[in-house]
Amino acid sequence: MSGISVAILGFVGMLVLIAVRMPVGLSMLVTGAAGYVYLSGWGPFLAYMKTNPYYQFANYTLSVIPLFVLMGAFAERSGLATALFRAGSAFVGHLRGGLAMAVIAACTGFGAICGSSVATTATFGRAALPEFARFRYDPGLATGTIAVGGTLGILIPPSVILVVYAISTEQNIAKLFMAAFVPGILAALFYCAVIAVVTRRDPKLAPQHEKASGAERMRSLMAVWPALLIALIVVGGIYGGVFTPTEGAAVGAVAMLVLGIAQRTLGWREIRQSLLQTAETSGMIFIILLGSEVFNAFLALSQLPTEAADWVSGLGLPPYAVVAVLLAFYIVLGAVMDELAMILLTLPVFFPIVTALEFGLPTDEVAIWFGILVLIVVGIGLTAPPIGLNVFVISAIAKEVPITRTYKGVLPFLVADVVRLALVVAFPSLALALVRWLT
Secondary structure, rough: OHHHHHHHHHHHHHHHHHHHHOOOOHHHHHHHHHHHHHHHOOHHHHHHHHHHHHHHHHHHHHHHHHHHHHHHHHHHHHHHHHHHHHHHHHHHOOOOOHHHHHHHHHEEEEEEHOOOOHHHHHHHHHHHHHHHOHHHHHHHHHHHHHHHHHHHHHHHHOOOHHHHHHHHOOOOOHHHHHHHHHHHHHHHHHHHHHHHHHHHHHHOOOOOOOOHHHHHHHHHHHHHHHHHHHHHHHHHHHHHHOOHHHHHHHHHHHHHHHHHHHHOOOOOOHHOOOOOOOOHHHHHHHHHHHHHHHHHHHHHHHHHHHHHHHHHHOOOOOOOHHHHHHHHHHHHHOOOOOOHHHHHHHHHHHHHHHHHOOOOOOHHHHHHHHHHHHHHHHHOOOOOOOOOOOHHHHHHHOOOOOOOHHHHHHHHHHHHHHHHHHHHHHHOHHHHHHHHHOO
16 A cells, blocks of 8 residues: 555544544544554654654743643633623723623733633633623624634734644744734724624614723723733733743743732632643643654655645646635634644645745745634634534533524624635735734
8 A cells, every 4th residue: 555545544544533532632643653653664663752752842842832821721710801801891891792892802812811712712701601691692692702702812822823833833933923913903803893793783682781980991901901911021022032932931921820819819729720720731732742743754654745745736726726725624624623633634734835835925934924824714613613612612601502593693703704814815914014024
């Protein structure tokens, strides 16, 4: 059997293992190990496993992942999400659809601290759903807004997904964070525009309520400004070159811990829960990284990435048409598969294809631009039917809301996401302008 045939069989086998509920990282590890042994034998495989996993996890850059996860865990346990939501509500809650816009604004601020989409969705599900119910918002609009707002957890830097992409493709993490900023802010603006349009067309979806007083607005600001200052210091320090992403994550985690203790929102119980949450999340990510490393080594032996790149180049399609096809495939795959595993699984095949195409940009800028495009389609996959992980998360919290109503609430936001994706594809400078300006 040829290497290409073995690789295709490996893909099928891995998807079957995932379908029968084997953990994603273990599925990739088992399939990759079997394929590696088939192509090279036990001796080379054991020699590979003796050294490569150690050097992979001894990589200093990887320490940024648990540090950012810990920073987000401290923020979540200290009640920052609730404070951000109340602040947003105090300023825009009286507008038509203002409570939903407040969720988007709060998710944007929380995304600058927490790099996890699922954590952002779950946190704001608990914080905002009671308020939506109190002001008689349509349940589908409420859950749909929280689901898409959760994607801002990975779109607004720092983002765990971007860190993994940077490590996998050997790109600069700080530059990727810079590139994600404008598309992330565009996402928040587009989501607010969608809320304004749908609530204007059907005012019953979002009844208005009284405007907050100046004193209430000031109190809400006083509750969130220290945490937002920490986020500004971390992200601004990384952008400005004051410290590396890993150092920035460490500064953010320690500062968030000190702030939580000073405000008496973090006790020993919350600190312990944050550490456990960080260990569990980091362990899951590292197992997926190990599985993907072995699976990618198997693919390299099979020559599938090289053959695929040569085949696509030989088709003679325009570069942007190739990117469009790859992104469409990502959207379909992202709707049924874990986003981290999807990226690690496809990058060995897709990344050489994209970087070999001519877009009139330097190769390093193409790599950064493609990373942002992947990040956007991952966000789409988190809310798109038939799965949409964020939809399942919010449905588990809002059990009384049928999941079909949540999907209906998400659909207008998906249209905005596709428009935003098309804009970033057509105008790479939306992602690259900040990188060029600051470096």
